[in-house]
Amino acid sequence: MADRQGVLVIGEVANGKLNPSSTEMLAHGRKLADSLKEPLSIALLGQDLGAAPKEAIAFGADKVHAVTDPLLKEYQVDAYLAAITKVAQQHTPRVVLLAKGPIGSEVGPRLAFRLDTAVIQDCLEVRIDAEKKLVGNRPVYGGNCMATITSLGEPMMAIVRPKTGDPLARNDSRHGEVVAFSPRLEASVIKSRVVERVEKAQEGVRLEDAAIVVSGGRGLGSAAPFTNEIKDLADLLGAAIGASRAVVDSGWISHDHQVGLTGKTIAPNLYIMVGISGASQHMAGCSAAKVIVAINRDSDAVIFNDARYGVAGDWKKVLPAFIQQIRAMK
Amino acid sequence: MTLNIIVTAKQVMDPETPATAYRVDREKKRVDSDPSARIAPVINGFDENGVEAALRIKDALKDVKVTVLSAGAAFTMDVMKKALSMGSDEMVLVQDPALENISDSTITAKVLAAAVKKIGSFDLIITGRQASDWDNAQVPLGLAELLGVPCIPLTRKVDVKDRQVVCERVTGNVHEVISAQLPAVVTVSNELGTPRYPTLRNIMAAARKQPTIWSLGDLGLSAAALAPKLKMLDLFIPKKQSQCEMITGEDEADAGKNLALKLREAKLV
Numbered sequence: 001m002a003d004r005q006g007v008l009v010i011g012e013v014a015n016g017k018l019n020p021s022s023t024e025m026l027a028h029g030r031k032l033a034d035s036l037k038e039p040l041s042i043a044l045l046g047q048d049l050g051a052a053p054k055e056a057i058a059f060g061a062d063k064v065h066a067v068t069d070p071l072l073k074e075y076q077v078d079a080y081l082a083a084i085t086k087v088a089q090q091h092t093p094r095v096v097l098l099a100k101g102p103i104g105s106e107v108g109p110r111l112a113f114r115l116d117t118a119v120i121q122d123c124l125e126v127r128i129d130a131e132k133k134l135v136g137n138r139p140v141y142g143g144n145c146m147a148t149i150t151s152l153g154e155p156m157m158a159i160v161r162p163k164t165g166d167p168l169a170r171n172d173s174r175h176g177e178v179v180a181f182s183p184r185l186e187a188s189v190i191k192s193r194v195v196e197r198v199e200k201a202q203e204g205v206r207l208e209d210a211a212i213v214v215s216g217g218r219g220l221g222s223a224a225p226f227t228n229e230i231k232d233l234a235d236l237l238g239a240a241i242g243a244s245r246a247v248v249d250s251g252w253i254s255h256d257h258q259v260g261l262t263g264k265t266i267a268p269n270l271y272i273m274v275g276i277s278g279a280s281q282h283m284a285g286c287s288a289a290k291v292i293v294a295i296n297r298d299s300d301a302v303i304f305n306d307a308r309y310g311v312a313g314d315w316k317k318v319l320p321a322f323i324q325q326i327r328a329m330k
Numbered sequence: 331m332t333l334n335i336i337v338t339a340k341q342v343m344d345p346e347t348p349a350t351a352y353r354v355d356r357e358k359k360r361v362d363s364d365p366s367a368r369i370a371p372v373i374n375g376f377d378e379n380g381v382e383a384a385l386r387i388k389d390a391l392k393d394v395k396v397t398v399l400s401a402g403a404a405f406t407m408d409v410m411k412k413a414l415s416m417g418s419d420e421m422v423l424v425q426d427p428a429l430e431n432i433s434d435s436t437i438t439a440k441v442l443a444a445a446v447k448k449i450g451s452f453d454l455i456i457t458g459r460q461a462s463d464w465d466n467a468q469v470p471l472g473l474a475e476l477l478g479v480p481c482i483p484l485t486r487k488v489d490v491k492d493r494q495v496v497c498e499r500v501t502g503n504v505h506e507v508i509s510a511q512l513p514a515v516v517t518v519s520n521e522l523g524t525p526r527y528p529t530l531r532n533i534m535a536a537a538r539k540q541p542t543i544w545s546l547g548d549l550g551l552s553a554a555a556l557a558p559k560l561k562m563l564d565l566f567i568p569k570k571q572s573q574c575e576m577i578t579g580e581d582e583a584d585a586g587k588n589l590a591l592k593l594r595e596a597k598l599v
């Protein structure tokens with residue numbers, strides 16, 4: 001369709017502030033918009049958007065669709081979908097981008113089905129080819145393989161993994177336009193109801209933002225090291241604690257510590273992995289880590305293919321001496 | 331009144347296949363395991379969690395019928411029958427050569443939606459959060475859209491009460507209880523808990539059950555209705571160059587100490 005134009009990011013706002021993942025999507029979107037020579041817009045949804053529209057412009061948007069409605073006060077998928085579908089139908093973007101996460105991963109595919117198109121899931125990289133087609137690179141088969149996929153539908157859509165690009169430098173003197181839009185949602189669109197919602201208080205550093213992460217796997221043998229050696233090391237380094245799915249499934253630590261394809265995506269400067277084999281599904285969550293250090297008893301463990309520094313040994317012997325030396329150097 | 335639950339289940343290559351046994355056909359855009367490794371396919375793990383979720387509801391409410399639904403080009407019956415051996419009542423397989431190596435979720439969702447309509451009445455569809463081959467996590471959401479019913483993804487506990495499905499889910503640091511009116515689609519994750527082992531009684535019962543097999547024609551689906559919306563341009567195994575420096579010492583403790591010194595030298599701690 002010749003009249004489709006521009007790149008639309010579906011943004012996320014929390015407490016009147018733009019989510020970090022949305023600033024990253026604006027950077028990805030800016031790149032695509034520039035290669036298309038078309039504008040970059042962002043849709044922000046909420047009851048009150050605070051300073052988020054201005055922030056979005058400072059981070060690269062040319063236009064902000066400020067979508068407000070009382071039913072958008074909290075994230076509710078049906079209300080969000082109804083509102084975003086209206087925006088997408090009115091503004092007929094060529095490309096739509098969402099961040100992988102609880103909201104983007106739920107809204108993206110459903111929006112695609114509503115618009116009779118498809119979304120390229122979990123992209124590490126997106127670009128525009130010579131025919132103005134969206135192309136995404138994404139891991140498949142738990143990260144064992146990579147696929148390059150292009151869109152045949154309209155609009156062309158991608159869900160992009162967070163931490164795959166840096167946001168643009170904030171520039172508060174950038175110019176952009178904020179367009180208010182009231183979708184006039186009917187309460188009847190809402191089909192599921194949150195009966196109870198408890199937000200667990202953040203203990204220590206947030207895993208996703210931590211500069212150093214110390215993770216433990218099945219090789220730890222029991223839950224105890226998570227409250228002893230692993231915790232001591234994390235406290236010493238100001239690090240967050242991560243885990244493999246195997247230990248989460250065993251109940252040694254809660255799910256919010258899981259790193260990986262079906263856990264959290266982290267991007268620390270230093271990632272210390274103790275007793276983790278390095279399965280592709282785990283590595284999918286830490287491919288952006290700058291330096292990986294592995295302590296593993298098995299010198300053939302695949303983790304040593306990804307690690308920068310490794311010790312082949314029993315953590316019970318290696319870790320106490322490592323911790324002691326770190327403490328001594330403080 | 332009987333509560334009808336449909337659980338979707340996909341036959342996939344075993345995701346625990348060692349990295350060295352992965353093979354890619356770059357022309358056909360197809361992933362396989364090295365035949366010499368003799369790795370049997372499995373039911374997608376999250377779908378087994380789905381079967382478990384359905385059977386727990388059946389345990390609690392009794393008057394429940396669990397139908398397992400799958401779509402694919404070819405099935406290994408011994409593998410698929412596990413869903414029956416766990417305790418499901420019936421199985422419907424949409425088997426058609428046109429479903430060979432489909433990685434476009436829009437096609438799978440349309441096929442499953444047509445099969446659900448042909449099965450007739452349903453109250454609840456339970457699916458795994460994603461299939462461990464293409465990791466698309468889109469079919470259940472598409473199914474809900476195509477059938478026009480609510481969808482609750484990524485749940486760890488599913489109960490049915492008074493024509494409502496009530497689910498627990500944990501995303502990040504948020505713990506939620508979410509409910510929706512039936513009929514609905516829910517997806518489950520491994521946090522639901524380990525799928526049950528088939529009992530001898532159920533294995534014998536499953537051996538006597540014949541799955542219903544439909545082709546795309548039986549579902550009234552034409553090739554045009556299943557036009558792809560995505561195209562795979564390339565598929566490959568990423569090359570990894572190990573550049574790991576192994577830190578040693580007089581013994582393991584000494585290696586641990588040397589590791590700390592190394593990280594200090596590299597200004598990482």
Ligand SMILES: Cc1cc2nc3c(=O)[nH]c(=O)nc-3n(C[C@H](O)[C@H](O)[C@H](O)COP(=O)(O)OP(=O)(O)OC[C@H]3O[C@@H](n4cnc5c(N)ncnc54)[C@H](O)[C@@H]3O)c2cc1C
Pocket residue numbers: 142216217218219220243244245246247258259260261262263264274275276277278279280281282285295296297298301313314315316345346375461462
């Ligand atoms: C669809 C799908 C999604 C998945 N998503 C995730 C995910 O998000 N995150 C995730 O982590 N996994 C995920 N997995 C699971 C993943 O495939 C692996 O099974 C898991 O990561 C293994 O955890 P592990 O390394 O702790 O355990 P194992 O693979 O059992 O490895 C334990 C390691 O500890 C070492 N060890 C044992 N004893 C000692 C000792 N005394 N000292 C030192 N080392 C020792 C062993 O040599 C071994 O390498 C997923 C799987 C599937 C199929």
